[in-house]
Amino acid sequence: MLYNPSAFQEQDPEIIHAFIQAQGKGLFITSEANGLQSTFLPFVLYPHEGKNGVLRAHFARGNAHWKELRENTQCLVVFAGENGYITPSWYATKAQSGKVVPTWNYEMVEVRGVATAVEDTGWLRRLLTDLTKQHERTRPEPWHLDDAPPDFLAVQLKGIVGLEIVIHEIEGKWKMSQNKTAEDRSGVVVGLSDEADPHHNPELAALVNTRMKR
Template sequence: MYIPASFREARSEILHAFMQAHPLGLLITHGPSGLQASPLPFLLYPDEGECGVLRAHLARANPHWQDLQGLLECLVVFQGPQAYVTPSWYPSKAETHRAVPTWNYTAVHAWGRPEVTEDAAWLLRQLKDLTEQHEQRRPEPWALRDLPDDYLAGQLKAIIGIEIPLQRIEGKFKLSQNRNAADRAGVTRGLRDGQDPHRNEAVADLVEYAGISKQL
């Protein structure tokens, strides 16, 4: 991924937190069947391996899992908030007219060697961890134990597990860090403007935070 220095995020704790906050990753491979991509909800285990370990599962009916066997490397792309940025938000545009539209976005790319498993105990643990992760904030969390045993057994037979020990992670947070303070403030105001069609509070918060971090 092309990452200018001003947009690079290399702190592992930030990258891990981003992946956990935006767990739907796009698994990309180039194997015997050519290029394939599958969006999957991943669980990150940050304290395992060199750079953490990703775990997920695919439907057995999805042929993508067969290409993972023996594959040396795969890429998982995690994307966060993103928004269009008009040059009309830049105070400098009124002075120089030297500004063009752009896009602010956040992304993390993670590489590793995928491993495939059909082990029932592994799959059960993965489903339990995944369910608990996303149900824990609900007042009455759903749990695997709510399923009839025969139904759960059938579901386990219908999926394939994936484990990816990560070897490298890169983060690109393009949040107007290449603009001056006045222009960054203009972007934040524009993204918070309730009358603007490109209003985006999530990106506004990130642009503001990136500006503060730049000053530290």
Template sequence: MYQPAAFAEDRPDVLHELIRTQPLGLLVSAGSQGLIADSIPFLMYPDEGEFGTLRGHLARANPHGSALRDVGDCLVAFTGPQGYITPSWYAAKAEHGKVVPTWNYAAVHVWGKPRVIDDASWLRRLVGDLTQSQEQRRAAPWAVEDAPADFIDGMLRAIVGVEIPIRRIEGKFKMSQNRAMPDRVGVVDGLRAEGAMNEPLAALIALRGEVPGR
């Protein structure tokens, strides 16, 4: 990952938090079948291994599962809040006009050697953990136990697990930190003026750019 110093992030707790809140990762491997990529949700287990461990699952029919058995490292890319930044929001536009558009984003890249798992008990724990991680905030959370046991057993036979002990992890939070403070203020205010959907990005720019009062 290209890492200008202003945007680099290496604190494990910050990187793990982005994965926890944005769990859909792009799993990429390169083996005898060439480059393969799949988007799958992962759970982060931060206390397992030097940098944590990722766990997820693939459909057993997906050829990516068999490919992972023969690769060295794979890459998983996670993306956080992101969006287009118009130069119209910069105070510098009115001052001298020497501004161009950009794209702000947060990303975490993870590398490690994958392990493909067929064990039914392991898979059952994983799908239970994945389900709980997403259902726990609901007023009436659904649990795997709510479905018939024989149905769940059949579904488990249709998947394989993927476990990736993290060997290397990098983060990049490109949040206008390279702009002067008046430009950062303009970006935060401009995003918020365009609607609530921009709030996650605006809030992260305000935090990372140390924008006062925002």
């Protein structure tokens, strides 16, 4: 289970779903007869299918991981986002008592569910259409699956295997200094925003600031 103190928990489905869609890729992990297996995959989330949603992706057929999947294979998918080192030097508490230590801030989502391999060509084509739309939609001239020659596409489809995960549990964790004092959190935002600081990270600063306001 994910270690997730209450201060860091994110339970809003819309925020969690948006995070998964924005990250796009996740680490798919299973425990099989040959030990732990992992593959980094591009995912499409279908939040309104089933009770908790469904994730779909595809393997290269040459990746033996898909062959390890059995009926009712339990799996874990980890989506990781912005993260960075937090120095104690940014905390007001350092000057007050010195009772501070370094830490790491990060955002992540864990998905647990049941994984199934899919070899149906129609299923795969629908997945690739959705996956392409997800990543091409912001381009001025989006690429479409039909832009590729049919015979070429048929060969490509034979080279992949689908993955469907029925989600049983989904959990978000945004560790953004919520367990610190208001002064210390402000110091983190200022420090991360400082272009002269070796740990400058404006994206992480914005996330800490957003969590402060919440």
